[in-house]
Amino acid sequence: MKKVLLGVTVSALLIGASFAGAARAADISLLNASYDPTRELYANLNDVFATKYKAGAGKSIEVKTSNGGSGAQARAVIDGLEADVVTLALSYDVDAIADRGLIAPDWQSRLPNNSSPYTSTIVFLVRKGNPKGIKDWDDLAKPGVQVITPNPKTSGGARWNYLAAWGYALKKYGSEDKAREFVKAIYANVPVLDSGARGSTVTFVERGVGDVLLAWENEAFLAVNELGKDKFDIVVPSLSILAEPPVAVVDKVVDRKGTREPAEAFLKFIYSEQGQTIAAKHYYRPRDSDVAKAFADKFPKLDLMTIGDFGGWRKAQATHFADHGVFDSIYQQ
């Protein structure tokens, strides 16, 4: 028995040693806390950046990624996840981290384009041939249509989905009360709220639940082009919202770890022509005008509202998504 215990302890220590050794492979290790659907984008960006950085600075670098719902990721960074950079779905989630003193309050003006190196929008993904005839937001509120969208409490994409629906209804029906009824009718058609956008895509694509997925444009393209052109169609609504996913260096973390220089270099790399091209290849709309021109035919043109139409993210968050906000009141009834 003694020997068994001793054996277990020794092997645990050995495993631990090898584990610790493996973790120290690169000279510099960065952690990027990102939102849910960026897995493929950052897997690509990380590799290319590492090669470039090694050639320029002469040090090997490894960028690790953690993915989850944007709000949940912000919460994790607030709770101590040591991310050098955050690349989230919307600026409120970065503000939430800044409010705890981990990121400087002026973060959004430190990089071009409100610190969002790429944009996206919200479109519909439907089953091939669009059997339910879904054309626009009105079709989502009809009885008998199952809508898949994540939980706005934890997911950034879900909040863009919600605001796009709200903005459409407000414009069409002209009053806040009508918009509330409209959005409520849509959420009455939602059978399951996943915690992040990728969770919802998997629910729709792999598990075959639902008639329509409210999706990031990049996520919808990925599903169609990588998982089956013969399985899904993209429907572009008449009006949607310009989603600006922001990036920021987490000041408190990089200053403690001494990684400010590589962390800032990583974010600047996303803005470079090479980074922008990689973003466009992963169906994110590039900011760089030359790259945008080269990929212009890939992205459908549509009318887009901005978060400014809702008074900015802080106001939208407080009105709609905070506890006892509009979302709580329509989803609980």
Add this chain to the structure above:
Amino acid sequence: MCSVQVTAPMKINPKAPGISASLPAPIPAQLSTQAAAAPRHRVDAREDAPWVRFIVVAVAVAFMGLFVVLPLACVMTEAFAKGVAAYFAALTDPDTLAAITLTLLAAAISVVANVVFGVIAAWAIAKFDFSGKNLLIALIELPFSVSPVIAGLVFVLLFGLQGYFGGWLLAHHVKIIFALPAIALATIFVTFPFVVRELVPLMQEQGTEEEEAALSLGASGLTTFFRVTLPNIKWALLYGVLLCNARAMGEFGAVSVVSGHIRGQTLTMPLQVETLYDGYQITAAFAVASLLAQLAIVSLIVKVVLEARLERD
């Protein structure tokens, strides 16, 4: 014929107090009452009509097939959907290897911690009387009734940056949350009761006579423990370790909350399955899942062997 059928389920524990003392010849006494009743009343399911037996067995087998064998077969089929080479390629991916290592490490830590704690706690409960004993027993059972997600959140509240010890830990460069220590702590929390629960009834039954004899013959406390107590409980202890290990490797909820989901660093095998699945790497996800399934099967076999040994003791 009848007497044989009756005796099997009526095994009387000679150790059980009361029976052997008050009834000098308990077995014949039991037999005579049962034997007298047997011709008129059914006393055994094995006397039911063949078609009833068939249906009962068929339902049980169908249920097992539908809810256990079929899903397991599914996991294996999906894991090998792209061939053996893809299966091993998926398992030797650096991120997956890191997940396997982390899982083994977290399980090893929680097994060691639970063995040490479990033996001490079981000893205290079984061999001593003290006030608050029932409270201690209730607390040990608590992890069974607490949702694993809550278990994880507790550690975030304690050790997270905004938690009670967050500032102090940061100032002293101690990393607990979103790293191995928190994963190990969460795993220990959910596996807490397994070892104790196996040991307490056995140690209570064994009493303290043998230890007292050893001590009175001049053995030291440690010698008594290793030469008398441990051999007496070793099979129950191994059984507890087995259950603890199986749960530790399979734990999802509590670990998910404290993991931070850093690929190649803080993902255990169950979390790696989720991450791969969400990354549309279905075959790789099932390959890792198949490892967990194989672990379950090995655990099952060892469990049957250990149960046989326990029975014999």
